[in-house]
Amino acid sequence: MQNYIYKTEFEVRDYECDLQGIVNNSVYQNYLEHTRHKFLLATGLDFAKLHKEQIDPVVYRVEIDYKFSLKSGDKFISYLNYERKGHLKTIFNQYIHRKSDNKLILKAKVIVVILKNGKPILPDVFFDAFEKYKT
Amino acid sequence: MQNYIYKTEFEVRDYECDLQGIVNNSVYQNYLEHTRHKFLLATGLDFAKLHKEQIDPVVYRVEIDYKFSLKSGDKFISYLNYERKGHLKTIFNQYIHRKSDNKLILKAKVIVVILKNGKPILPDVFFDAFEKYKT
Amino acid sequence: MQNYIYKTEFEVRDYECDLQGIVNNSVYQNYLEHTRHKFLLATGLDFAKLHKEQIDPVVYRVEIDYKFSLKSGDKFISYLNYERKGHLKTIFNQYIHRKSDNKLILKAKVIVVILKNGKPILPDVFFDAFEKYKT
Amino acid sequence: MQNYIYKTEFEVRDYECDLQGIVNNSVYQNYLEHTRHKFLLATGLDFAKLHKEQIDPVVYRVEIDYKFSLKSGDKFISYLNYERKGHLKTIFNQYIHRKSDNKLILKAKVIVVILKNGKPILPDVFFDAFEKYKT
Numbered sequence: 001m002q003n004y005i006y007k008t009e010f011e012v013r014d015y016e017c018d019l020q021g022i023v024n025n026s027v028y029q030n031y032l033e034h035t036r037h038k039f040l041l042a043t044g045l046d047f048a049k050l051h052k053e054q055i056d057p058v059v060y061r062v063e064i065d066y067k068f069s070l071k072s073g074d075k076f077i078s079y080l081n082y083e084r085k086g087h088l089k090t091i092f093n094q095y096i097h098r099k100s101d102n103k104l105i106l107k108a109k110v111i112v113v114i115l116k117n118g119k120p121i122l123p124d125v126f127f128d129a130f131e132k133y134k135t
Numbered sequence: 136m137q138n139y140i141y142k143t144e145f146e147v148r149d150y151e152c153d154l155q156g157i158v159n160n161s162v163y164q165n166y167l168e169h170t171r172h173k174f175l176l177a178t179g180l181d182f183a184k185l186h187k188e189q190i191d192p193v194v195y196r197v198e199i200d201y202k203f204s205l206k207s208g209d210k211f212i213s214y215l216n217y218e219r220k221g222h223l224k225t226i227f228n229q230y231i232h233r234k235s236d237n238k239l240i241l242k243a244k245v246i247v248v249i250l251k252n253g254k255p256i257l258p259d260v261f262f263d264a265f266e267k268y269k270t
Numbered sequence: 271m272q273n274y275i276y277k278t279e280f281e282v283r284d285y286e287c288d289l290q291g292i293v294n295n296s297v298y299q300n301y302l303e304h305t306r307h308k309f310l311l312a313t314g315l316d317f318a319k320l321h322k323e324q325i326d327p328v329v330y331r332v333e334i335d336y337k338f339s340l341k342s343g344d345k346f347i348s349y350l351n352y353e354r355k356g357h358l359k360t361i362f363n364q365y366i367h368r369k370s371d372n373k374l375i376l377k378a379k380v381i382v383v384i385l386k387n388g389k390p391i392l393p394d395v396f397f398d399a400f401e402k403y404k405t
Numbered sequence: 406m407q408n409y410i411y412k413t414e415f416e417v418r419d420y421e422c423d424l425q426g427i428v429n430n431s432v433y434q435n436y437l438e439h440t441r442h443k444f445l446l447a448t449g450l451d452f453a454k455l456h457k458e459q460i461d462p463v464v465y466r467v468e469i470d471y472k473f474s475l476k477s478g479d480k481f482i483s484y485l486n487y488e489r490k491g492h493l494k495t496i497f498n499q500y501i502h503r504k505s506d507n508k509l510i511l512k513a514k515v516i517v518v519i520l521k522n523g524k525p526i527l528p529d530v531f532f533d534a535f536e537k538y539k540t
Contacts, residue, residue, distance in 0.1 A: 013304045014317050015159050019152040019207060020456055021318070025464045026150060026434035033430065034283045041343075047284050048291070048342035051425055059430045062469045069463070072154060072318035073311075148439045149452050155321055156453070160329045161299035168295065169418045176478075182419050183426070183477035186290055193339070194295045199332045207453035208446075285429050289422040289477060296420060342424060 004079035005134070006039040009099065011075045022069035029062070032094050032108055035078040043129040054117050055125060060089065061111040067104050075099040082130060088113050090123045139214035140269065141174040144234065147209045157204035164197070167229050167243055170213040178264040189252050190260060195224065196246040202239050210234040217265060223248055225258045274349035275404070276309040279369070282344045292339035299332070302364050302378055305348040313399040324387050325395060330359065331381040337374050345369040352400060358383055360393045409484035410539070411444040414504070417479045427474035434467070437499050437513055440483040448534040459522050460530060465494065466516040472509050480504040487535060493518055495528045 010031055018024040037047045050056065070076060079095040090112045096105040114123050145166055153159040172182045185191065205211060214230040225247045231240040249258050280301055288294040307317045320326065340346060349365040360382045366375040384393050415436060423429040442452045455461065475481060484500040495517045501510040519528050 013300065014307050015153055015161060015300050015303055017154040017318075018150055019154070019156045019453055020461050020463075021154045022463075024150050025438065025467070026431045029431035029434060030283065030285050033285055037284050046343065048287075048424055056425050058425075058427075058474070059471055061471065062430070062467070064467050066464055066466065073316065148435065149442050150435050150438055152453075154318055155326050155328075157328075160303065160332070161296045164296035164299060165418065165420050168420055172419050181478065183289055183422075191290050193290075193292075194336055196336065197295070197332070197334045201329055201331065204328070208451065285423055285431060287424040288420055289424070289426045291424045294420050 004081050004095070006035070006042060006080045007077055008035055008038050009075065009077050010034075012070050012072055014072050017072055022071055025066070028064065028066070028096070028106055028108075031076075031078055031096065032064075032092075032110060035080050035094060036092055036110070036112075039080050040129075043133040045125065045129050050125070055121075056115045057090075057112050057126075058115055059110060060113045062108065064106055064108040066106050068098070068106075070096075070098065070105055076105060082126075084123070084127065085111070087122060088120050090114075090126055139216050139230070141170070141177060141215045142212055143170055143173050144210065144212050145169075147205050147207055147211070149207050152207055157206055160201070163199065163201075163231070163241060163243075166211075166213055166231065167199075167227075167245060170215050170229060171227055171245070171247075174215050175264075178268040180260065180264050185260070190256075191250045192225075192247050192261075193250055194245060195248045197243065199241055199243040201241050203233070203241075205231075205233065205240055211240060217261075219258070219262065220246070222257060223255050225249075225261055274351050274365070276305070276312060276350045277347055278305055278308050279345065279347050280304075282340050282342055282346070284342050287342055292341055295336070298334065298336075298366070298376055298378075301346075301348055301366065302334075302362075302380060305350050305364060306362055306380070306382075309350050310399075313403040315395065315399050320395070325391075326385045327360075327382050327396075328385055329380060330383045332378065334376055334378040336376050338368070338376075340366075340368065340375055346375060352396075354393070354397065355381070357392060358390050360384075360396050409486050409500070411440070411447060411485045412482055413440055413443050414480065414482050415439075417475050417477055417481070419477050422477055427476055430471070433469065433471075433501070433511060433513075436483055436501065437469075437497075437515060440485050440499060441497055441515070441517075444485050445534075448538040450530065450534050455530070460526075461520045462495075462517050462531075463520055464515060465518045467513065469511055469513040471511050473503070473511075475501075475503065475510055481510060487531075489528070489532065490516070492527060493525050495519075495531055 016023050016027045077097050081093045083091045085091050092110040094108045113120050151158050151162045212232050216228045218226045220226050227245040229243045248255050286293050286297045347367050351363045353361045355361050362380040364378045421428050421432045482502050486498045488496045490496050497515040499513045
């Protein structure tokens, strides 16, 4: 099992499957984003409210290794961890495991930068909240 | 062929098909919305700019009759017409036909109300622009 | 509260919201479909398996009244009821209520026809399963 | 400008934008996939037909660098190139540029493996078709 600080459970919805009968690639980015936003909420940060304050976390780079496909009816657990990289970047390491047998479905590294009025700022808003969540 | 004031062409994208191998129901609402927004643009109205001015057209009611399914590789034409209903409502009558043989895929009636700061307003912004487009 | 035979709970995911900051119209059809498919599962019917047996429930007509918008962070309950109409049609009456205050978000009438190898069949597969669920 | 063997043009659809008012991250994977499938079609390969022959290209790994955001109303060009890697992998190098000023929006490396009845096979079906397209 992965080392993680947050996890949440999902189930595949049939409209997320494509004509190959498996969850479409792009949908996993939805799962990963929803996991991050739920983690943010758990630490007291509300993505929609941040946007109203002109604070916009944006994805800078994503690497996803697809190991196995999810299908109709599958339940799965989405795990998240984070680290700081350099001054500006926050890395979310994310993993999805099928619930029934714990099989690794994918692992992802999602690098996020925070923009304020369109310019990158230090991710203090993240790490101040994350540190409190930890303890 | 339907009576229409605006039309635009699409092609099915494979990720829009679900595990039945046909375009998923909900995706047709995307097609219908994109057609309306392109029509608005053609009349000089920009949906995103309207939102910044707190003017938000919202869908009040939709009726869709699904006649036949679109599949991977299909091209289709989306037709639009409009009428006013009562004080506040704008009705968009929309039709989708498969391009290869003109087969009717669906017809829809989409009733839109315009909100300003969350309250319904007369749809003058629509009809002033639509009238100019007509002539 | 609506009369219902099945209900399930959802939460809005941020990627489901559009540039107006509210859940996009088409996304509600995803919610409604997922509710129907979960109801089918609860009665012992698996949408993906049915497809493999060439039995494909398809949406024939949909009517949706949008009463109020869902936003980022909202939780909601999706209610479902059904009735038979004529020989071939199954009507799903569906309602979505915001969880926090029970506010009605939308009501929908979704008419489904079952195709076998592309031709409509009597919906016995539905009603045999639904009757057992009832008791 | 990138070196490319195939390009196709898109326009942003408003429903693809999220509450930040920009195209949602996951949607770019839809653009990238649609570009690959159009390229396949141009070389004589039909993704849906391949699936019916139990030949399923699947994404094995994706790396995406997001350079700048697309917004409502933007038109853009999606460029594609490919290379072989090892025995089993096909790499698609993909780039998206905004049409108005040629600004680089993102670059992506998408590694695809072809499964037949669930097992990886040599990507000859790809390269036989691609070579003919080239000449």
